[in-house]
Amino acid sequence: MDILETLKTLWESSGFHSFLIDGGWKNLIMILISCVLLYLGIKKKFEPLLLVGIAFGCLLVNLSYFTAGDTSDALYHMNLWDNFLDPTHEDYHSYGAIMAHGGLLDILYIGVKAGIYPSLIFMGVGAMTDFGPLISNPKSLLLGAAAQMGVFLAFFGAVCLGFSGNQAASIGIIGGADGPTAIFLTTKLAPELLGPIAIAAYSYMALIPMIQPPLMRLLTTKKEREVKMEQTRVVTKTEKIIFPIIVAMFVILLLPSTAPLVGCLMLGNLWRECGVTERLSDTVQNALMNIVTVFLGISVGATTAADRFLSLETIKIIVLGLTAFAFSTIGGLLVGKIMYKLSGGKINPLIGSAGVSAVPMAARVSQMEGQKANPSNFLLMHAMGPNVAGVIGSAIAAGFLLAVFK
Amino acid sequence: MFDSNFFTAAAENVKEMSIGDAAITAVFGYCVVFCGLIFLMIVLYCTGAYFKSKNEKESAVAEAAKKIAPEAAPEAEKELPLAPGSAGHVKLFDVPDKEAAMIMAIVADKMQKPLNELHFISIKEVK
Numbered sequence: 202m203d204i205l206e207t208l209k210t211l212w213e214s215s216g217f218h219s220f221l222i223d224g225g226w227k228n229l230i231m232i233l234i235s236c237v238l239l240y241l242g243i244k245k246k247f248e249p250l251l252l253v254g255i256a257f258g259c260l261l262v263n264l265s266y267f268t269a270g271d272t273s274d275a276l277y278h279m280n281l282w283d284n285f286l287d288p289t290h291e292d293y294h295s296y297g298a299i300m301a302h303g304g305l306l307d308i309l310y311i312g313v314k315a316g317i318y319p320s321l322i323f324m325g326v327g328a329m330t331d332f333g334p335l336i337s338n339p340k341s342l343l344l345g346a347a348a349q350m351g352v353f354l355a356f357f358g359a360v361c362l363g364f365s366g367n368q369a370a371s372i373g374i375i376g377g378a379d380g381p382t383a384i385f386l387t388t389k390l391a392p393e394l395l396g397p398i399a400i401a402a403y404s405y406m407a408l409i410p411m412i413q414p415p416l417m418r419l420l421t422t423k424k425e426r427e428v429k430m431e432q433t434r435v436v437t438k439t440e441k442i443i444f445p446i447i448v449a450m451f452v453i454l455l456l457p458s459t460a461p462l463v464g465c466l467m468l469g470n471l472w473r474e475c476g477v478t479e480r481l482s483d484t485v486q487n488a489l490m491n492i493v494t495v496f497l498g499i500s501v502g503a504t505t506a507a508d509r510f511l512s513l514e515t516i517k518i519i520v521l522g523l524t525a526f527a528f529s530t531i532g533g534l535l536v537g538k539i540m541y542k543l544s545g546g547k548i549n550p551l552i553g554s555a556g557v558s559a560v561p562m563a564a565r566v567s568q569m570e571g572q573k574a575n576p577s578n579f580l581l582m583h584a585m586g587p588n589v590a591g592v593i594g595s596a597i598a599a600g601f602l603l604a605v606f607k
Numbered sequence: 608m609f610d611s612n613f614f615t616a617a618a619e620n621v622k623e624m625s626i627g628d629a630a631i632t633a634v635f636g637y638c639v640v641f642c643g644l645i646f647l648m649i650v651l652y653c654t655g656a657y658f659k660s661k662n663e664k665e666s667a668v669a670e671a672a673k674k675i676a677p678e679a680a681p682e683a684e685k686e687l688p689l690a691p692g693s694a695g696h697v698k699l700f701d702v703p704d705k706e707a708a709m710i711m712a713i714v715a716d717k718m719q720k721p722l723n724e725l726h727f728i729s730i731k732e733v734k
Contacts, residue, residue, distance in 0.1 A: 339647075349637065
């Protein structure tokens with residue numbers, strides 16, 4: 202046995218060697234980025250349930266996949282997914298090829314690619330959401346619609362910056378502040394952008410308490426922020442049971458492309474409200490949600506391979522995502538101000554910013570800002586209406602973009 | 608340094624758009640979201656109105672039944688003497704005593720006022 206030759210082979214097959222050859226330094230940068238994301242998730246508690254998984258997925262893929270090195274042991278293979286998307290390749294749309302040649306993260310990623318994980322997450326969200334505040338005050342839907350402004354402005358901005366229609370639609374949906382919807386739409390329209398879009402969406406959702414308050418104070422007067430809203434009517438059990446059925450029928454008939462997201466959201470909610478499926482509701486809210494979160498986080502993180510992630514486009518996506526979030530907040534606040542005027546000062550415009558669908562973070566921010574202006578102000582339940590309306594609104598926006606660009 | 612070719616030539620089915628088309632799509636998309644949710648709002652108002660009138664009818668029937676057979680107020684419901692320093696009684700609807708105490712403590716803390724300076728009239732669980 203030639204010890205020197207064996208050591209040389211071991212060295213050349215190691216990741217340390219791959220750092221030194223063509224483009225390997227990019228992996229080092231991505232490893233540093235994943236450590237920063239882990240820090241933000243663990244120490245700063247930025248959406249930790251997803252961000253820790255995404256960051257670790259990012260770490261794993263950049264430790265095991267080097268463009269110039271041997272990729273046979275990689276956990277995730279970009280080239281397999283390129284072949285999957287290439288209509289001229291024999292492995293076009295072949296999950297069999299992925300199963301046969303893929304690593305662990307390739308196999309987990311099938312759930313993202315097939316749109317299973319985002320839909321199952323929506324099922325859990327539906328089971329955890331009380332739509333009562335929305336049912337008791339249907340005007341909230343207008344705020345949920347207004348807060349989709351950022352989606353379409355960012356879409357327009359992305360086209361102006363040179364992205365294709367499909368890519369711009371996927372970037373725009375970051376403004377919906379809805380991670381599963383962003384992932385669902387991006388895997389359908391621009392899978393090559395999934396990594397940066399998912400990271401931008403979840404990072405900005407975590408940063409809502411920092412992004413929204415300055416805009417809220419800028420666009421509203423102290424008098425408007427002080428408004429105490431009247432208690433809404435009590436919603437009966439029957440109404441809560443009928444609601445998911447009506448919404449599913451109406452929205453899916455309007456935009457059939459929303460069926461996976463809206464269907465799962467409303468099924469989860471029906472299990473919660475019908476009162477005879479408590480076991481299922483409990484499973485969807487807890488066990489299933491946690492399992493899917495594990496798979497979703499780590500497989501989305503796997504899409505951040507260095508040679509794809511480190512690009513000028515990623516920076517553009519990060520900037521456009523922030524713009525989308527800001528304009529969604531502004532859209533909700535402006536319609537909130539109109540409603541304040543039309544209602545004779547009975548509606549606090551701060552609840553408009555909750556129209557972005559980050560549930561319940563955005564509603565909590567409205568509550569905190571309202572209470573800062575008037576300590577006896579309790580806006581949380583009023584803000585939950587626009588907040589859950591935003592979930593439906595972003596699903597409709599995604600359905601529209603999917604219908605146009607698919 | 609940057610490998611951006613992948614992004615620009617990524618998928619075969621990518622739709623290139625002019626800025627004018629993008630503007631029209633954006634405005635149209637925003638309108639679709641508004642129209643969809645306005646229609647849903649109308650549906651919710653209609654179902655809400657139906658259930659509201661149904662509940663009113665049911666409560667009117669219950670009220671009438673109460674008037675026909677007025678029952679004597681139970682001894683326990685009579686006004687109890689107030690504790691020294693108390694701001695009055697609070698009526699609880701489907702809220703356990705412990706939760707009510709917790710809610711009152713949280714409200715007092717958030718308002719930064721002593722609990723005995725606040726007068727809670729009722730605490731009701733919104734279902």
